[in-house]
């Protein structure tokens with residue numbers, strides 16, 4: 824997290840982001856490290872079509888198993904999973 828650094832000014836009516844979410848989105852939190860680990864784990868499975876966010880394979884040998892636990896393409900945006 825960015826402890827010790829100054830925060831940028833937020834405009835009127837704009838709520839400052841919670842430090843936990845800011846750390847996750849900037850990749851500085853231990854919670855974001857877990858996300859990087861499973862993104863790299865999903866890259867081990869060969870697939871021509873993956874989730875843009877988490878690299879879950881949508882086609883290929885592991886796609887059927889991952890579909891059971893929710894890593895299927897979203898109905899609204901087929902580029903990301905429905906999780």
Ligand SMILES: [Zn+2]
Nearest residue numbers: 874876877904
């Ligand atoms: Zn995903």
